[in-house]
Amino acid sequence: MARSIWTGAISFGLVTVPVKLYSSVNRKTVRFHQLSGKTGVRISQRRVDPSTGDEVAYEDIVKGFELTPDRYVVIEPGELDALQPKKTKTIEIEDFVELSDIDPIFYDHPYYLAPGTGGAKPYRLLLDAMRESGRVAIARVVIRSKEQLVALRPMRDDHVLGMSTMLFADEIVDPDTIDELSAADDVETTDRELDIAKQLIESLAGLFEPEKYRDEYRDEVLNLIERKAAGEEIAVQPAAEEEEEPVPDLMAALKASLDAVRDKDTARREEEGPRQVLTTRTSIASDQESDALDVRVG
16 A cells, blocks of 8 residues: 655645645665675675764764865754745645646656545546646645655546656756767758658657566566575676677668568568468357357257
């Protein structure tokens, strides 16, 4: 059973919607601990003053902002507490915008919002109204003493109200600061190249089915752990050095890619063809056997 991590209310206009916040993801990272290679015992982390070699007690640690490698501005806990955002239990909606206006780069962490006590009716009303309008709510909320910019929108086939924390504009790296991008601006493509590229994209087009994509590396790591835990000896093969291949001609690469996709589709259709014929023949045979049985019974 999922547990809520925050309880509050959505506020827009004079309407208040009691809600509970749930994380909508369960990340599957494989985590390792640091052990002593000699004893196999998990090592402990110590806070040490390198100038004396002595361990520093937690209560003696202060926060410092680095100005230069040897110069810091020390900030006292009380000074930071005075700047903490006002703790509220309200998600204050400031604007409703078009979903297409938000670049996905601004999204950070996704959550689900469920109705709180007595909030089922206004929750449903807000969910339906946002679905009908196609708008996304931009709001602010304080979670764990940190003010967050968030986006609220219907999710999962409009069945639940979702909330994603967002990055602020000054946290996004300006692509103009990437020198290599200027090289692409100075290149022109031909209509023929563009046409084949679009054909290649169209040949690979399909519905997004998230279940078909897996973290294959994580699966292999877990499989390795299981095998080693069972006592299996693992022989590690040296990685082969990859040789640099010459950059292929763009048009030739596009045509070869398109031909490969078409050949794959043709092979798939040919493979499915006999199966369909076999299925049809089996169905006909079954029908004939059924008819014969009916005759005998009659």
